[in-house]
Amino acid sequence: MSLTAWAGLVALIAAVVVGAVPLGRYMARVYGGGTSPGDRLFDPLERLIYRVCRIDAAREQRWTAYAYSVLAFSAVSFLTLYALQRLQGSLPLNPTKAPAVVPHISFNAAVSFMTNTNWQSYGGETTMSHLTQMTGLAVQNFASAAAGMAVMAAFIRGLVRRRASTLGNFWVDLTRTTVRILLPLSFVLAILLVGQGVIQNLNGYTEVTTVEGAGQSIPGGPVASQVAIKQLGTNGGGFFNANSSHPFENPTPLSNMIENWAILVVPFALALAFGHLVDDRRQGWAVFAVMFLVWVAMAVSVMQLETNGNPRLEALGVAQTAAADQGGGSMEGKEVRFGSAACGLWAASTTGTSNGSIDCTHDSMTAFGGGLALMHILLGEVSPGGVGVGLNGLLVFAILAVFLAGLMVGRTPEYLGKKIQAAEMKMVALYILAMPVALLTFAAASVMLEGALASRANPGPHGLSEILYAYASGANNNGSAFAGLDSATAWYDTTIGLSMLVGRFFLIMPVLGIAATMASKQVAPATAGTFPTHTPLFCGLIVGVVVVVAGLTFFPALALGPIVEHLSL
């Protein structure tokens, strides 16, 4: 790996830490109640929203009411987005004259954006009208991210509160997240991106004649505003089909770095916000460290694999070493303005954050490079994970780690002073099992159906990786794709849509349930026998639990896909 690549990685890490520390402190004040910076500006706006929507901001909700609110909001979002796509041909702001989207793609896209997955089985600029992009997809980029962060706030309240029966108010958390965190950050980021050349207009196609004399249609649209929230909200759905490898979405190496920062900063900041909210910053840094360790290990590994190149191509005499006219490494499917190392870094960030955007083709990565990207998703999106839901996942693994440690040393497991008992472990088990069931069931069905197999771009182990990646991406609400699989069929649109639903809501419900049981408990005083949960030992234990759970669940499938592919090189 070149010095430039290492410098890029170090610069990104520094920028994320510098951004996450104050942002974490700020978000803790947003969720912690009381005053927070910007009250003068945001309070009147929030009061207006509460009045219009008839929300009693002072009224707290029991966990069931909180969960029903999440479900109701998501159901309405799903129906609205579905209708918008089906009716877009008759609606305004459609300069490209995009017709109605077909039912199964509408279903898939509505579920995808509502669940913060942003899997796209369509080409954005050719399928969606500007109205659908702006009032449907971009709105869901905010709403789905805010819903995930709201659930996280409720979960942390459950860990903190004592003998309590409520977890906050979903509508208030949703509003405050959107108004005080996502909107201001997105506004600033969109301006920065426009400065780098990301387009922001309401144009349709501009017809031009190329130097060869051929005609070409250059698409326009409100791109910067959508790219900003798609990265900050760890959504990932591209305005263009080529997503963040399109020069109108990600024009320069600097914009690439800024967008990569935007993908990571909120999830890492939430870990630090957690430390502030539980009034023990060491807990926040411990969670941060676990997220960071896994992410940086993946980043260095994938960057190294992609810059090393493909040995088969080397044998054919294809130059893969860095030279004046190329960055070196495996350049198939890579953008020449970013290179193979930046692709690896981006892939590690997006597959660890449930962000579906890509700046290179994952299908073209080396066998192990693509396999690690897949593995990173299969870890459960906890490094650092999607906004809100990533921290939820890591805290669930922390509870499991505490339980296992308690079994090993024969003590009652406790996390943040709360006893971990049978009820919590039942819901932890339900949380951990839901995603693999949704993923492996549909993937197994797909490899047995002739029609589904026909969608592969490649036979053999790489074809299995394509199918596995698609359902891994759906069930983990990631949204990125290996790209070889033609998923725009009724089978894949429907089953990946169901995977996304299970991966979102069958994980959120147990999390809120755990929050409720924890909130009802009293805090036990720490003694000499209490297992500390802020130490390097505990961080290592969580990493071990995350890797072992994913390894035991998915190793057979990975062995038949990327591992066999690598061994056959």
Add this chain to the structure above:
Amino acid sequence: MCPCPVDHVNVAGIQPAGWESGVPDVAFIVIGLTFFALCVAYVRGLDRIVRAVEDHEARPDDSSL
């Protein structure tokens, strides 16, 4: 999302011949709403676990006995 090869992309947003499954809108809406109904049932099931814990925690502490 991915930069799909052009021959794998639904460039017009409408399926070519043979793609359209014929599944009407109502079927997909029913699938979606049925899932949310299932989630409501799931929450009710989990609430039985939660209420058992809450009831237990609400009992007066008898550890001194």
